[in-house]
Amino acid sequence: MSGAATATGPLAGLRILDLTAVVMGPYATQTLGDLGADVIKVEPPGGDNLRAVGPMRHPGMGAMALHLNRNKRSIVLDLKQPEGRAACLRLAAGCDALIYNTRPQAMARLGLAYEDVAAVNPRIVYLGAFGYGEEGPYAGQPAYDDLIQGASGVASLFAQQSGGAPRYAPVTLADRAVGLQAAIALLAAVLHARQTGQGQAVEIPMFEALTQFVMGDHLGGASFDPPLGGTGYARLLAEHRRPYATADGHLSVLIYNDKHWRAFFELIGRPELRDSPKFGSHTARAAHIAECYAFVAEVMATR
Template sequence: MSPQPGFPATGPLAGVRILDLSSVVMGPYATQVLGDLGADVVKVESPAGDNLRAVGPMRNPGMGHLHLHLNRNKRSIALDLKTPEGREACLRLAEGCDALLYNIRPQAMARLGLSYEAVAARNPRIVYLGAYGFSEQGPYAGRPAYDDLIQGQTGIAALYAQQSGDVPRYAPLTLADRAVGLHAAIALVSAVLHARASGRGQQVEIPMFEGMAHMTLGDHLGGATFDPPLGPVGYARLLAPHRRPYATADGYLCLLIYNDKHWHNFFALIGRPELADDPRFRGHGARAAHIGEVYAFVADVVRQRATDDWLADLARADIPAARLHAIEDLLDDEHLAATGFIREQDHPTEGRLRTPAPLGRYAGTPTAIRRPAPALGQHSRELLAEAGYDDAAIDALFARGAARSTDSPEPTGKPDGL
């Protein structure tokens, strides 16, 4: 990822500066998205670094694969916020920022001397956004919150069991972290727009539990939408046991026969046009009421032919279908290759890397990967200088251990969060 001289600002958020005190996935993903859109993201880490730096594979210590993706387009400053000097440096950085994002409890921020009141006293226009497990207004406030726990507490693991009849399981993604991270990114931009229009910042809370409950209940509130309920919770189509890639004679096929036209074309394709008048298939409501039988029928039909044969005939019949991809198939996907989605770039210390491109196209404000993911404290000196410290003051912060740069001594102890 060859550095550009001066790393010129590009993207629709150019000119927005964010102080990122978050760690692991949810907060860093939110600020990665915002950084891809052009924001100047200043990642504040403890002298030991973000935990995620230690998650391999990696070529060099502290530069794990997830860190390389989640923290591109950011600058890193390492501060010991438990020291008065480190806290003061953080507050001075906040004076020049549009927003501060953190993901520990508000009480912990207050103990560090970085409460909303303390930060707003230095910058009344700042958006102070906390993205953490549970709203401070409820009895779960302060409980530990990790992706697996939130998936379990919001019904996702149980939905897998309900659909398959198997044991509960977690989605093999950091689903809660990334979904709620997007909520946090949207909330931050919205609040910054308000602050710029009104001249007033504000405190914002984005909790993981409520964020994922919003997602699961949006699909599965079902009959409980109504008072009194009109039936059980759950969206029957999503819970049907055969709602999964269909086995073919030689592999798997992703297929969704959805509207009346699709069904009529499918029945003609398989030589059973009379099924269009079957009460189970006659209209969307009837199919929804018999969704288990409908998916089971399709599963029985699809397994009789090879995947390529199905794909060719379904395309001619204008029925949505796709080949089942494994993760490694995405690296060679012809569409992603044509759109330049997988970027191959050179990192100054980590060598040749692959990474997904910033999402979307902006004709007037194009996005870019302006900066590679930083080493711990790589930009400490330049950021402290931007905050008004002279060289002697910066050297004193390093000497006292209140700040760390890439050329200062390694801290003792294990990596941890803020």
């Protein structure tokens, strides 16, 4: 394959062999392709499964697949056949990085483990983005976005906030959040390889990565030893933290700092609340955040 001579952007000159499918891996490489990287997308003869998800104007050209695979070159290889594997390794020899999102055991069965790829290109970054860390108790288990949202606690956060049943975020939150982490890690490893001449294998496990994403907000008092309280960020878990119902629809409002609250109290004709023990300072509001959101919800419903 000839080089992407017309590539522009800050990542022009970076070549990535993309063996990923569905959302997480393709989103990582789509992000890098948008920034100018030369991404070579490898698909099996049947194509990426996401191609079948509509809407679509032409068979195999579903909307999500088009979004996730823009700015990429495409090739079909049957990696289960010796010829396909050999062609993949020839491509890898000329790439800065290879990224996959199947389980490592599956790559090994194809004869495309890190040792196989590094034998043809010692400088390559070999990045795997998959369900669970290889040194953790769930190593090798299959994973999808919904399952990782559940395992990492995202689904239970909805239940804590509303008092209802757990539910998944209506976006592919795990795939896309971890996909961005994979893109960042790939760039860091490529920079290291260019500085040292040595490639490496990199692991981006969905469960561990998204759990860190969740705990950054919600570990709370358990961040300390001994703990200074329970887990959970009260502002994010407040029942009324959502678009407010008004007399003629819903409105997204965030009243955050002291200046915002003073202006709000003036607008609603309650200036005396500026000095109240619950609303008078950022610290006070944080300690009574559920009541703050409930108060705003009550006011908004009358306007």
